[in-house]
Amino acid sequence: MCGIVAYLGHQQADSILIEGLKRLEYRGYDSAGIATIEESGLVVYRSVGRISGLEEILTDKQLNGTLGIAHTRWATHGKPSNENAHPHVDYTGKIAIVHNGIIENYLTLKKWLISKGCTFSSETDSEIIANLISVFYHDENHLKESGTDMSPAGKLETATRLALRELVGTYGITVICRDVPDTLITARRGSPIILGVGDEEFIVASDAAAIVKHTTQAIYLGDNEMAVITRDGYHTSTIENVPVAARIEQIEYSLDEIELAGFEHYMAKEIFEQPQTLEACISGRLDLTEGRIQLGGIADMSRQLVRARRILITACGTAWHAGLVGEYIFEELAGIPTEVDYASEFRYRNPIIEDGTIHIVISQSGETIDTLAALREAKHRGAMCLGIVNSVGSTIARETDCGIYLHVGPEIGVASTKAFTGQLAVLTMMALYVARRRHMSQHRLNDYIKAMVEIPGKIKTILKQSDTIREAAHQYSNRENWLFLGRGYQFPVALEGALKLKEISYIHAEGLPAAEMKHGPIALITPEMPVVFVAPRCAQYEKVVGNMEEVKARGGIIIAVATEGDDGIKKYADHVFYVPHTLDELQPMLTVIPLQLLAYHAAVIRGHDVDKPRNLAKSVTVE
Ligand code: G6P
Numbered sequence: 001m002c003g004i005v006a007y008l009g010h011q012q013a014d015s016i017l018i019e020g021l022k023r024l025e026y027r028g029y030d031s032a033g034i035a036t037i038e039e040s041g042l043v044v045y046r047s048v049g050r051i052s053g054l055e056e057i058l059t060d061k062q063l064n065g066t067l068g069i070a071h072t073r074w075a076t077h078g079k080p081s082n083e084n085a086h087p088h089v090d091y092t093g094k095i096a097i098v099h100n101g102i103i104e105n106y107l108t109l110k111k112w113l114i115s116k117g118c119t120f121s122s123e124t125d126s127e128i129i130a131n132l133i134s135v136f137y138h139d140e141n142h143l144k145e146s147g148t149d150m151s152p153a154g155k156l157e158t159a160t161r162l163a164l165r166e167l168v169g170t171y172g173i174t175v176i177c178r179d180v181p182d183t184l185i186t187a188r189r190g191s192p193i194i195l196g197v198g199d200e201e202f203i204v205a206s207d208a209a210a211i212v213k214h215t216t217q218a219i220y221l222g223d224n225e226m227a228v229i230t231r232d233g234y235h236t237s238t239i240e241n242v243p244v245a246a247r248i249e250q251i252e253y254s255l256d257e258i259e260l261a262g263f264e265h266y267m268a269k270e271i272f273e274q275p276q277t278l279e280a281c282i283s284g285r286l287d288l289t290e291g292r293i294q295l296g297g298i299a300d301m302s303r304q305l306v307r308a309r310r311i312l313i314t315a316c317g318t319a320w321h322a323g324l325v326g327e328y329i330f331e332e333l334a335g336i337p338t339e340v341d342y343a344s345e346f347r348y349r350n351p352i353i354e355d356g357t358i359h360i361v362i363s364q365s366g367e368t369i370d371t372l373a374a375l376r377e378a379k380h381r382g383a384m385c386l387g388i389v390n391s392v393g394s395t396i397a398r399e400t401d402c403g404i405y406l407h408v409g410p411e412i413g414v415a416s417t418k419a420f421t422g423q424l425a426v427l428t429m430m431a432l433y434v435a436r437r438r439h440m441s442q443h444r445l446n447d448y449i450k451a452m453v454e455i456p457g458k459i460k461t462i463l464k465q466s467d468t469i470r471e472a473a474h475q476y477s478n479r480e481n482w483l484f485l486g487r488g489y490q491f492p493v494a495l496e497g498a499l500k501l502k503e504i505s506y507i508h509a510e511g512l513p514a515a516e517m518k519h520g521p522i523a524l525i526t527p528e529m530p531v532v533f534v535a536p537r538c539a540q541y542e543k544v545v546g547n548m549e550e551v552k553a554r555g556g557i558i559i560a561v562a563t564e565g566d567d568g569i570k571k572y573a574d575h576v577f578y579v580p581h582t583l584d585e586l587q588p589m590l591t592v593i594p595l596q597l598l599a600y601h602a603a604v605i606r607g608h609d610v611d612k613p614r615n616l617a618k619s620v621t622v623e
Helices: 013-027 052-057 107-113 127-138 140-145 150-165 265-272 274-282 296-306 316-333 369-380 394-400 418-438 442-462 465-475 492-504 514-519 543-551 567-571 589-607
Strands: 001-008 031-038 041-048 067-073 093-100 171-177 182-187 194-197 203-204 217-220 225-230 235-238 308-316 339-340 359-362 384-389 402-405 481-486 508-513 530-534 557-563 576-577
Touching: 001 013, 001 171, 001 182, 013 052, 013 067, 013 203, 031 052, 031 093, 041 052, 067 093, 067 171, 067 182, 093 127, 093 265, 107 127, 127 140, 127 150, 127 171, 127 508, 140 150, 140 171, 140 384, 150 171, 150 308, 171 235, 182 203, 203 225, 217 359, 235 384, 265 274, 265 589, 274 418, 296 359, 296 384, 296 402, 296 418, 308 316, 308 369, 316 339, 316 359, 316 418, 316 492, 359 369, 359 589, 384 394, 384 418, 384 465, 402 418, 418 442, 418 589, 442 557, 442 576, 442 589, 465 557, 465 576, 465 589, 481 492, 481 514, 481 543, 492 508, 492 530, 492 589, 508 514, 530 543, 543 557, 557 589
Parallel strands: 308 339, 308 359, 359 384, 384 402, 481 508, 481 530, 530 557, 557 576
Antiparallel strands: 001 067, 001 203, 031 041, 031 067, 093 171, 171 182, 182 225, 194 203, 194 217, 225 235
16 A cells, blocks of 8 residues: 655666556555655656656656655545645655655644644645654754754754654655755654665665565664665664664565566466465475474464464455455364454454464555554454464564465565465465364374375366356456355355455455355346356355255356366356365365456456556555
8 A cells, every 4th residue: 555665876766766666556556756856956746647657757857866755655645636646845845755654643733733834735644744854854943952963964864753753643754855865764653664775775665576676685674663874874773763773684585576477467477376376385384295284483382372272363355265264274173263353343342362362363465554453452462473474574474473474475466366375275284283283183184285285286277267267257247246155165265256356347246155145145136147156066065056056046147166077067057167176175275266367357358457456455554
């Protein structure tokens, strides 16, 4: 949700910033802007729409500055417009900032700033940050009293600290000032900031994707921390100016992993690379020869996990659907009572965390604010917290007591695909790990390990049906209402199938437990309505077929995801997408693949920008 890039070094900043913004465009894409410090002073360009629009504006501009900040926006306060786009400049025209996050007390601060003579040109909460820094920057008496080094750089640093102390809410910011052409300031609370440390150059971004082309050495700023970067180096401290020893870490992925690699969309690339990403996710963790599961990331907590009396899973969106599968798996395999909560709702109850409760948070990005808030709430209430996260070094990964990375590589497509199958694999491995230590026989575990190891190859065979799935999508892509139904492990898959279709095709779709159809939704069924049944051969198969008959009797169109060899299902279904047989608990990793492809093809056929769907953002860092 919104992307930040900033540069200070020996190269011209504008092209590096634009290139960085393009890498972050999946984070927000309603407007964009750039500010650089030129010999002539502070120069700012902003435009509504995609980065390409901003790039066009810059084509005939002669920018030479080597210090600059840039932003791609997903609107929260104020509609997408030039005025509301970042960077925001203070009322004196000297200081520019870009901001991710939400300032909750901005109206109070705005009133105060207006009383001090500041003027505003946007409706955003972010603009107050530029003016707040400016008011402190120009208040020499106040600065002297607080013992500030009164050079412009010293004043800017103190003014930024003073301003940040006044903010209630979340921020990742970068700040530049016309008077200080050699200093870039960045700080964070609740919104990620990464400082890439290159060869005599620094690139700051809200996401490693904008940094990795320049350097893989990075510092992940902690909450309430700030970095002051100059041409000679940087120092990190808390907002309160207590020095913090910065730890340089290696960004784990390469530029190749964030390229399209010949695909038209990232979503397609990510769907098609699932055989490899799942392989990477399970490799080194499942040992077929020894019949063992090794999960290094949770080794420290394995005793508590094995003895857990209750598991509580919180997540949002696709990750929440993975959590639902996790609930079934943990109860079935490990015998631990498990509940799944929307992270956004968790705090609005009075969640009971008893002794022996393990809280699992699932998040691809590791930055979703609702999931992070649920994690903090659970920690505050004394739960042991375990993360299932894809993004290495992300806030959730850092704040959980321990965790397991997905290792599926960066996910750029806004609609989550490979992260989902990775999340399912990790949840299954965890449940098996616990089950073996509780009661599962070695023989049974071996069967699961063998079946898990075969999953990537089985996904490959499903992907071969892409053209058949495209044809079905073509036939029904003009239908505005769809139902997705499944029972047991397939119910969360039905939810995920419906979500995919909504997200990128803008088709109204509902996912339901198949049996619930009779309690209302059946009234919707007409010969116009596609109903997708996720119906592999499993314990509930016969019952699902019964539901198909009910739909058929009412003239609905049936699309089924079924197990290879199930010819009988053709009696009911107008279209069948086949998946290879596997154990019931592992089926979601297969049955979801045709649904991902269905949504993808439907969206392409309807002419949508699959990787940047309307109104959505990859990582939702506002509540
Ligand atoms: C957004 C994305 C979804 C994603 C959800 C949770 O809504 O559009 O695709 O599932 O956030 O994201 P997370 O990064 O926490 O898994």
